[in-house]
Amino acid sequence: MIKQISVFVENKPGRLAAITEKLYENNINIRAFTIAEAGDFGIIRMVVDRTEEAYTALKEAGFTVRLTNVIAVEVEDEPGSLHKIAKALGDAGINIEYVYAFTSEEHKALIIFRVSDEERAKNVLENLGVLFKGEIK
Amino acid sequence: MYWNPAIERLSGEELEEIQERRLRALVNTVYEYSPFYRRRFKDAGVHPSDIKSLNDLSKLPFTKKQDLRNNYPFGMFCVPLSQVVRFHASSGTTGKPTVVGYTANDIRNWVESLCRALVSCGVSSKDIMQIAYGYGLFTGGLGFHYAAERLGSTVVPISAGNTARQVELMKDLGTTVIACTPSYMLYLSEYAAEMGVDIANDTNLRAGIFGAEPWSEETRKRIEEKTGIVAYDVYGTSELSGPLFTECTERSGIHIWADMFIAEIVDPETGEQVGEGEKGELVVTTITKEALPLIRWRTGDITYMESDKCGCGRTHPRIMRILGRADDMLIVRGVNVFPSQIEHVLLQIPEVGEHYMIILDRRDDGLDEMTIQVELSDRVSIDTTSDILNLERKIAEKLKSVLNVWAKVEVVNPGTLQRFEGKAKRVIDKRKI
Numbered sequence A: 001m002i003k004q005i006s007v008f009v010e011n012k013p014g015r016l017a018a019i020t021e022k023l024y025e026n027n028i029n030i031r032a033f034t035i036a037e038a039g040d041f042g043i044i045r046m047v048v049d050r051t052e053e054a055y056t057a058l059k060e061a062g063f064t065v066r067l068t069n070v071i072a073v074e075v076e077d078e079p080g081s082l083h084k085i086a087k088a089l090g091d092a093g094i095n096i097e098y099v100y101a102f103t104s105e106e107h108k109a110l111i112i113f114r115v116s117d118e119e120r121a122k123n124v125l126e127n128l129g130v131l132f133k134g135e136i137k
Numbered sequence B: 001m002y003w004n005p006a007i008e009r010l011s012g013e014e015l016e017e018i019q020e021r022r023l024r025a026l027v028n029t030v031y032e033y034s035p036f037y038r039r040r041f042k043d044a045g046v047h048p049s050d051i052k053s054l055n056d057l058s059k060l061p062f063t064k065k066q067d068l069r070n071n072y073p074f075g076m077f078c079v080p081l082s083q084v085v086r087f088h089a090s091s092g093t094t095g096k097p098t099v100v101g102y103t104a105n106d107i108r109n110w111v112e113s114l115c116r117a118l119v120s121c122g123v124s125s126k127d128i129m130q131i132a133y134g135y136g137l138f139t140g141g142l143g144f145h146y147a148a149e150r151l152g153s154t155v156v157p158i159s160a161g162n163t164a165r166q167v168e169l170m171k172d173l174g175t176t177v178i179a180c181t182p183s184y185m186l187y188l189s190e191y192a193a194e195m196g197v198d199i200a201n202d203t204n205l206r207a208g209i210f211g212a213e214p215w216s217e218e219t220r221k222r223i224e225e226k227t228g229i230v231a232y233d234v235y236g237t238s239e240l241s242g243p244l245f246t247e248c249t250e251r252s253g254i255h256i257w258a259d260m261f262i263a264e265i266v267d268p269e270t271g272e273q274v275g276e277g278e279k280g281e282l283v284v285t286t287i288t289k290e291a292l293p294l295i296r297w298r299t300g301d302i303t304y305m306e307s308d309k310c311g312c313g314r315t316h317p318r319i320m321r322i323l324g325r326a327d328d329m330l331i332v333r334g335v336n337v338f339p340s341q342i343e344h345v346l347l348q349i350p351e352v353g354e355h356y357m358i359i360l361d362r363r364d365d366g367l368d369e370m371t372i373q374v375e376l377s378d379r380v381s382i383d384t385t386s387d388i389l390n391l392e393r394k395i396a397e398k399l400k401s402v403l404n405v406w407a408k409v410e411v412v413n414p415g416t417l418q419r420f421e422g423k424a425k426r427v428i429d430k431r432k433i
């Protein structure tokens, strides 16, 4: 399990820049980043190298920010990796609510999942030998 | 228990008979003795002889706060000053102050009205009543004082303020009932706690009679939870005499004594009477007042009325909690909406804060659109967009069930909506009328 930061952003010019500026000021590296939009607002989800500091910095700047546990898997950066995992979760009847991925020098391809049944998903992924248990650097 | 069991349990027909008789006498009196009302009646094309039954009430012109201001100080009095035994006055927050006067009978009737009310909420000669409304030109202190004394209760005439003393005397004298504003009660209970006095356990206080400012069911709950007392609502304005009516122990509305007052609910825009149970502005005709009788007085208070018999056995109609002021009313798609109703809904939803804005706009197709902006609280999960969309939908549905009109709900970041000191201006109306 790793910690993901989610931030509520109103759909106004400059809101995203306000967030990235805060992180930059605090010397925080964004490892993965995604925005889900819904008309007047969006939700930014990200994984960063120094989660607690990022959370505090954003909170103090007045953002609505939360920390959530999400599942991450580490796979080879090659075709078919994601498919193998999605199929295993699907076969087990587990819904994937959202997924995003990133690669870096530090890690192989890391895929972040939010699923309907966390405990069972962990088992399935553990059995596949892909569950990421390390720390994001 | 009743103060005046014969009157308080009269049948609807008997009450109407009294109202009709007194109304006919009233219109004759004001026409004869008040140049103001004579002119008013003439302008409205109505003569006292046109008022034959209660159904003719709507022919009479309204009387408004501005009339009292325009005729300051005595222009609307219907008796010579030699018959006036007391003045009260309200400070003019907007414009001139208003002055009201009372004959000896007016004072007696005021006391009668409040005695009936106090008995209806369980106050008796055994009670020790701490009156923490201001004494003086304001009607709150003296109004309660005279009624509580007439009832035989033991009065602690402490007036407003001096909170440490309030707590000390409450404890030492064994006060059982307090009368003050609801916000002062909250302050007093916090102050008491700081002094190491827990009102629930360290005092004999069992009930409070709160009013003179708008308050909500949430505030009632807070007061009751903090202090362990039962909180009753009181209604009355200086123009009608002062504090006059309270909830009975049923706490399902405030009885308006129909042998002294005729209450109507009208649409604040059109002045037309609304149907039973519909909300609108409370309009009161005083049928026993002598010095300053009021014909169809526009109280500016929005409420609704129920006239079925109350569980307490009293037959007099009840007004419900004041929902807001007529001046604050918005008309959205032809529906009357009060910001206080919106506030009430939002206060019940823990996922949002207490600050809000109401934005009104008109779409190209001519339909009004109401948007409510409200701040997220710390309790919302924001993992997926549906967390937010579901919350917005939940709020919109609750608002619809109360307002009878759909509003678009937009949640925003905490701290981003405007804060107001003093009177809040929460409505932005962009509609071009």
Ligand SMILES: [Zn+2]
Pocket: B248, B249, B250, B255, B310, B311, B312, B313, B314
């Ligand atoms: Zn009752």
